[in-house]
Structure formats: structure tokens, C-alpha cells
Amino acid sequence: MPTNVTAEYLAAEEEYRNARTIPEKIRALEKMYATVPKHKGTEKLRLQIKRKLSELRKELEKQRQMKKGGGGPSLAVRKEGAAQIVLVGLPNVGKSSLMKKLTNVEADVADYAFTTVEPIPGMMHHKDVQIQLVEVPGLVEGASLGKGMGTQLLSVIRNADAVAIVLDLSQDPVKQMEILLREFERAGIKLNRRRPRVEIKRTSMGGIVINGVENIRGEVSEVMRMLRDERIHSAEVTVKEPVTLEEFADALDDSLVWRRAIIIANKGDAAGSRGNYSRLLKAYAERFKVIPVSARRGVNLDELKDAIYDLAGIIRIFTKSPGEEPAYPPIAMKKGSTVIDVAKKIHKEFSRNFRYARVWGKSVKFPGQRVGADHVLEDGDVVEIHIR
Numbered sequence: 001m002p003t004n005v006t007a008e009y010l011a012a013e014e015e016y017r018n019a020r021t022i023p024e025k026i027r028a029l030e031k032m033y034a035t036v037p038k039h040k041g042t043e044k045l046r047l048q049i050k051r052k053l054s055e056l057r058k059e060l061e062k063q064r065q066m067k068k069g070g071g072g073p074s075l076a077v078r079k080e081g082a083a084q085i086v087l088v089g090l091p092n093v094g095k096s097s098l099m100k101k102l103t104n105v106e107a108d109v110a111d112y113a114f115t116t117v118e119p120i121p122g123m124m125h126h127k128d129v130q131i132q133l134v135e136v137p138g139l140v141e142g143a144s145l146g147k148g149m150g151t152q153l154l155s156v157i158r159n160a161d162a163v164a165i166v167l168d169l170s171q172d173p174v175k176q177m178e179i180l181l182r183e184f185e186r187a188g189i190k191l192n193r194r195r196p197r198v199e200i201k202r203t204s205m206g207g208i209v210i211n212g213v214e215n216i217r218g219e220v221s222e223v224m225r226m227l228r229d230e231r232i233h234s235a236e237v238t239v240k241e242p243v244t245l246e247e248f249a250d251a252l253d254d255s256l257v258w259r260r261a262i263i264i265a266n267k268g269d270a271a272g273s274r275g276n277y278s279r280l281l282k283a284y285a286e287r288f289k290v291i292p293v294s295a296r297r298g299v300n301l302d303e304l305k306d307a308i309y310d311l312a313g314i315i316r317i318f319t320k321s322p323g324e325e326p327a328y329p330p331i332a333m334k335k336g337s338t339v340i341d342v343a344k345k346i347h348k349e350f351s352r353n354f355r356y357a358r359v360w361g362k363s364v365k366f367p368g369q370r371v372g373a374d375h376v377l378e379d380g381d382v383v384e385i386h387i388r
């Protein structure tokens, strides 16, 4: 035990020792983590706390799944369209009002909390693409620890492709963010962060081989210990960028999900919204794109649709046959898709007998350029596939 921990830390540790349930343990560990002084001498301690938290998170999820077998409702929403994006926020912030403006769905709107009690999907049509939006019922503090339907709701969020956080500008938005981010953190959902670039290839023998060891900002023996803890005894580990030990632990932790997110700042028409909006920007604009709207007045909704489209991370590809016009509508693909991905999507034949493609659009230097299977496409490209 480090000698220089604070009284708060010791109190939290005492709380942890006395904790009986998983949620109690999680709360106590979070306090320990928050109160331990951050310097080199406490790094191992912080790592231990994080690892324990990750274990408890998995245990909580397991408990939840066992209960579900007992007949509890599953809230999972089947994916449709090019991407699934969840609308998440505290109760009564205007999620249903937004669903009504953005999609074809008839959601109930009322001026009290918990009008919506289960996830409601709807389709948003924008730029020739269908994107599925899902309203998640209002999250509350403690949701991730099983309060309300919290853990089920958070698993709906984990399964989605991206997250749109809805805030109410008539209330303190920074406080709303703090509550939501804590729940996400506890549920292992990382927003607008990327998994540290550490690659682990298990091998059948040969022990642990580390490439890029100079990128590890800490003791390598700690890294070895973490790998042992995960029962990785033989593997080729490649550290592709500088990482702290905590970042290395995150890269190893398969209970984490990494998602892109934006903030929808709703009720921009309400009293006090202007000041709240600038406080929100000051605190979060660096990490999140913030789109101010008013669902009630219908203000800035086109901009919001554009932002949701970007968030979905898709590109539209127009396919064509030689000598013909491009087919309409375009097909939606994930950003970073290649010519062969498109071929697979059209027909198995096309990918099996692929020879080359001609492409018009942003990804090529001149119209109709001949490209190979691995050519990466961009939004709006026209693709003509030639087969054997």
C-alpha cells in the first residue's frame, strides 16, 4: 500500500471491504480510483482498481443474462437500414419529440419523465440512405448498476453502431453529461475515444514476444503481468503507438466497446438555453460535435440530419453496368469499404469472378479509372465491376 494515500481513499477502501453487492463494490472502487493521487508510485494500484472494476462489470452482465433467462424482457432492437444509432439522454429531454421530427415513427411526447418505457426504433431517410434511430428510454443515475431497466438499456446502447446524446438546454447540460458519461463509463462504453493500437496475436508456443516495446510508457514487467492475468501465455504483441500502462490495460479489456458519438442540444428555444449552450461548448466541444436544435420549433433539423449521417460512418456507392447509367438508389457501405466489398454485396458471382473495376468520383484521379479489388472507395463514387 502506498504511504501517501489520502483519508478519502482510506474511507473508500473501508467502504469496499464492507461492500456486499456488486453495485456497492463498484461504487466504492470508483471512489478509490478517484481519490488515489495520480503519480508514478500509485500506477500499479490504479491498474489493480481498474482491473477489478472490469471484472465486476463482466460479473454484473453475467448476472443480468441469467436473470433474463428467467423471463425478464429483452429490449434488443433488430438492426435495419445502413446503421443503427441510439438517442440517449435523461428523461424528458425531448428524445421522442426528435424521433417524431426525424423519422416516420409516432412516439408519445409528454411533459413528464419516463413517457417512453422501451426502446423505440424508427427510420430516418436522408441523402438516399435509411438510417435506423432508436430512442432509448430515459437513463437515470445508477442505471448501469441495475437501477430501473438500466443494464438492459445500456446493452442496447452497446449494440448500436453509434450514439447521439440528447441534452435539455433548459437544464444544466454539463450536469446531464456528467451523469450520462458516468453511466457509460461504468457500462464499459467509451465514446469518441479509440482503442489503443495494440495488436495481440495468440501463438501456440514461444511465449510472449513484444514488438514496439519502446512504445510502452511504464514497466514491461507490468505488461507481462497483465497478459498473464488474461491467461495470455504465448502471443506476439505489437504496440503500434505510445501507450501508458492504463491504455495498455484498456486495449486488453474485451469488456469495453468503443463508439462514436455526437451531442444533440435540444430545447434551444427555452429560457436560459443560450447560457447553458455556451457552458456546454466550453466543457465538451473539444470531444464531441454539438448540434443545437429545437425539436418543438423545428430549428436546425437539416443540420442535425447531416450530423447523424456523418456519425453513421457510411458512404453511398452507385453501381453501374458497362454502357448503362448508374443504378438508383445507391447502396450504403461502411466507410473504408473497398471495391471487392461492393462486389460481395451485389452478388457472390461478382466477387468470385472479379477482374477489375472502373470508378468515377472522389476516390480516383480521373473518371472511369481502372482499379483493383482493394481500392478504397469514397462517398458518392460510381463503380462498374468487370468479371471474367
Ligand SMILES: Nc1nc2c(ncn2[C@@H]2O[C@H](COP(=O)(O)OP(=O)(O)OP(=O)(O)O)[C@@H](O)[C@H]2O)c(=O)[nH]1
Pocket: 090, 091, 092, 093, 094, 095, 096, 097, 098, 108, 109, 110, 111, 112, 113, 114, 115, 116, 117, 137, 138, 266, 267, 268, 269, 270, 293, 294, 295, 296, 297
Ligand atoms: N421548449 C421545448 N420543449 C420541448 C422541446 N422538445 C421537447 N420538448 C418538451 O419536452 C417534454 C418531453 O418531451 P419528450 O419528447 O416526451 O421527451 P423524452 O426525452 O422522450 O421523454 P421520456 O420518454 O419521458 O424520457 C415535452 O413536454 C415536450 O413538448 C423543444 O425543443 N423545446
Ligand SMILES: [Mg+2]
Pocket: 095, 096, 097, 107, 108, 115, 116, 135
Ligand atoms: Mg420519450
